[in-house]
Amino acid sequence: MIGFRExxxxxxxxxxxxxxxxxxxxxxxxxxxxxxxPLAYFWIIPIVCVTTFMSSxxxxxxxxxxxxxxxxxxxxxxxxxxxxGVIAKAVAQSASPMLLRQAIGLxxxxxxxxxxxSIMMLPVxxxxxxxxxxxxxxxxxxxxxxxxxxxxxxxxxxxxFFAIYIIAYVFAMEWSVxxxxxxxxxxxxxxxxxxxxxxxNKNSHLNDAQLLLQVSNYNELLSHHNRDLHLFKHDYxxxxxxxxxxxxxxxxxxxxxxxTTEVMPARVTLNRQSGLSDLSRLDMPTVSGLxxxxxxxxxxxxxxxxxxxxxxxxxxxxPQIKVVRILGNLLDNATDAAARANHQVxxxxxxRDAHTTVFSITNQIPTHEAVDLSVIKKSRFTTKxxxxxxxxxxxxxxxxxxxxxxxCIEEGNFIAELIIKH
Numbered sequence: 001m002i003g004f005r006e007x008x009x010x011x012x013x014x015x016x017x018x019x020x021x022x023x024x025x026x027x028x029x030x031x032x033x034x035x036x037x038p039l040a041y042f043w044i045i046p047i048v049c050v051t052t053f054m055s056s057x058x059x060x061x062x063x064x065x066x067x068x069x070x071x072x073x074x075x076x077x078x079x080x081x082x083x084x085g086v087i088a089k090a091v092a093q094s095a096s097p098m099l100l101r102q103a104i105g106l107x108x109x110x111x112x113x114x115x116x117x118s119i120m121m122l123p124v125x126x127x128x129x130x131x132x133x134x135x136x137x138x139x140x141x142x143x144x145x146x147x148x149x150x151x152x153x154x155x156x157x158x159x160x161f162f163a164i165y166i167i168a169y170v171f172a173m174e175w176s177v178x179x180x181x182x183x184x185x186x187x188x189x190x191x192x193x194x195x196x197x198x199x200x201n202k203n204s205h206l207n208d209a210q211l212l213l214q215v216s217n218y219n220e221l222l223s224h225h226n227r228d229l230h231l232f233k234h235d236y237x238x239x240x241x242x243x244x245x246x247x248x249x250x251x252x253x254x255x256x257x258x259x260t261t262e263v264m265p266a267r268v269t270l271n272r273q274s275g276l277s278d279l280s281r282l283d284m285p286t287v288s289g290l291x292x293x294x295x296x297x298x299x300x301x302x303x304x305x306x307x308x309x310x311x312x313x314x315x316x317x318x319p320q321i322k323v324v325r326i327l328g329n330l331l332d333n334a335t336d337a338a339a340r341a342n343h344q345v346x347x348x349x350x351x352r353d354a355h356t357t358v359f360s361i362t363n364q365i366p367t368h369e370a371v372d373l374s375v376i377k378k379s380r381f382t383t384k385x386x387x388x389x390x391x392x393x394x395x396x397x398x399x400x401x402x403x404x405x406x407x408c409i410e411e412g413n414f415i416a417e418l419i420i421k422h
Contacts, residue, residue: 002132040169048071287327298335304343315357341366346360347360401421
């Protein structure tokens with residue numbers, strides 16, 4: 001929760017902590033009722049399942065992606081706990097072996113030592129959580145987990161991963177705290193490396209696959225748009241020639257009939273093509289293709305996207321996939337809002353200077369909806385009932401020193417700016 005604190009709500013925090021308390025209480029009861037059952041079944045499996053379930057709900061991702069994270073965190077907790085247990089034992093000058101089974105029921109010496117170890121452990125975990133938060137933001141971990149897709153082999157591998165961890169701790173949880181320290185070190189190193197490899201490997205494939213798919217789709221759409229524009233110009237020339245024939249023959253009735261039945265219906269295509277003619281000035285096919293795709297999607301929602309590019313814009317040496325995803329989210333948000341307002345979205349692209357390009361997106365704020373700029377970047381912020389509100393928080397994770405997003409409100413209009421420094 002500390003690591004992904006932007007996504008935590010009071011409701012999630014209360015439910016999560018309540019489930020932890022209930023799980024631990026039931027583990028205590030079950031360990032007393034069935035002392036012959038290995039402790040790992042009561043003290044590791046339930047808490048890992050709770051962590052997996054709640055973290056997947058926290059990030060709205062698939063549970064199989066969070067299970068390796070939950071296992072790693074459990075191993076980390078046991079490593080820190082074991083180290084603190086050794087220190088607590090030394091501080092208390094206790095001769096107790098500090099077996100976990102001694103904490104089942106009431107055993108004052110073991111309980112005091114374990115309680116002291118837990119108190120010492122809390123600040124360490126909080127510091128680690130704060131450090132983890134900085135790293136998770138830098139690598140856009142939440143965004144990756146929300147986008148990642150899994151297959152059957154991932155389920156088999158992660159479940160096998162979990163089974164091996166449980167089998168190892170079936171024996172380790174019967175050992176003394178000193179011995180558990182070594183086991184925890186081995187577990188966190190082994191499973192940490194395996195988990196990191198799985199996540200980074202899937203992240204690499206995910207980014208590569210998405211980049212190729214998006215570039216392919218957007219370039220195909222742009223090619224389709226250019227082909228339509230070329231065909232329309234050719235047809236337009238033919239229309240002018242045919243109209244000239246009516247004029248030469250002084251056939252005004254025929255010209256009127258032809259204009260009404262043939263030329264007027266073509267104006268829809270003319271408006272559609274001329275509205276995107278400025279895209280030729282944007283020298284970045286992936287972004288041009290994205291804008292064309294969003295233009296078509298906006299038409300499907302009865303929203304008119306006006307694109308204005310008055311000068312040649314060249315974008316070089318920038319992370320194209322991030323630009324596409326940020327701009328795509330901004331256009332989606334603007335289109336959704338415009339569909340509930342005046343059905344107009346304006347996209348302006350201009351060079352602020354030789355090294356800075358600005359994409360400015362403007363839409364009218366729907367009536368009876370309030371936008372607070374101080375909370376707009378927080379997770380789950382949304383003005384749409386039933387919507388998860390991940391768009392703007394995902395954008396925030398994708399921003400860098402090179403890609404900056406600013407928001408402002410002017411005269412009832414919401415303006416989002418993507419500033420690209422290249």
